[in-house]
Amino acid sequence: MGETSLPPGPALPTLVQTYLLWRHPERFLTACRRRYGPTFRVRALPYGVRVHVADPADIRRVFKGDPKVFHAGEGIATALGSMLGEHSLLALDEDDHQRQRRPMMRPFRGDTMRGYLDAIAAIAAESVRGWPVGRPFSLHPFMRRITIEVIVRVVLGTEAGTRRDRLRVLLTDVLEMGASEMIGWKWPLLARIGPWRRHRRMFAELEALLMAEVRDRGADPALAERADVLSVLLRESAGELTDVAVRDHLVTLLIAGYETTATALAWAFECITGHPEIQRGLVEDDAYLDAAIRESLRLRPIFFEISPRRLTEPVELGGYLLPEGTMVTPSVGVVHLSADHYERPAEFRPERWLRKSDGHQPWLPFGGGVRRCVGAEFAQREMAVVVRTVLRRGELRRAGAPERARPRHVTLVPSRGARVTFHPHRAGRGGEQDGPAARAG
């Protein structure tokens, strides 16, 4: 084996690179790609040196590489392991990861998911009834509330009542955690003081309610007929999972599925509302709607980068033999915005996904390979149902200029929360029939 080496990267001081990476990831990483090619090095806090990979073939090699060599879980385990639990996919690697992934996939099979869509449409319709009419507001908070409601009713399947009401409050509080609360999970001593103490108390109460829900559901005589993620998980993995494992899987789904979907929905609307002619075409054309969702996830990927993989042995990537221990980061956002892969990459053009010849472009908002997002299809269907339900009820107009992407933790959110005005259709324009299950896809 030859000498190991790292690719080139900016010579700027670490603090400057840290600022650019966290404040302006799109501009900084795209500029690095232009200057240094598709494999480059960035030195930034808190990670130190990371190698960014922006060549689709190399990214695929990372996603599909030997899980013994590409470790993604260990970094997350160090930071959030005590919150996620020992069975969480996010914090595991190798065989343990694959073992826990199998039961998690079952509630997200195509035929099973069809059972979730009517409930999602009903939740979206309820939300729209509370939107301001004719004056500007930010959609992102409403998308968060829709997503919380989907978690409570469709993922957990909690019945209406005081437990559901409390779960809604706790989930909103806990899942809205900021960077400082996250730090508290890494340093447990912090949990004894100030805001961390409160956060831990809320989390403990949430865990207790989740465990109560798991126990009650396991004993529910109607379990076989229920169409929610938790019931399917319990039904199809009976005897395979302990209550603690189910708890860990639920916490993982909540953490992985909340802010992601809410933000992706906000971006989808931000894109669509900038194009009234596209918006009008979406309501009745399912293929076009799916293409618009796909395009919004390309143009506005909420993860500009996917969690880094630590190499457990030297690996050749992009012409460099990277040393053991290198943190390799798939820069999917750079790929999505590159003219090498997309014609007019900065434009929102759903129709690019309707042309047969264009179906093979690198589209990676959900990662790929052995760790590809478990909820990818669920999220896209949820997005399609919500967008259709909203547009059947009224027209949305973007309020102001197109929004910049603002970093929030590891995601990119619309800088003004996707500002729009809502103009309901007059009665009789088909506003009340959604029929998501009729379409299902």
Ligand code: HEM
């Ligand atoms: C638009 C919304 C979403 C986006 C953009 C998204 C994106 C991602 C990405 C990029 C990963 C990491 C893949 C990797 O490391 O290679 C991931 C992992 C994961 N996501 Fe999602 N996600 C979304 C929604 C959801 C939803 C709704 C759920 C569940 C209800 C979910 C559950 C998970 C889980 C469990 C993992 C860990 C998979 C594993 O390690 O095997 N995600 N997601």
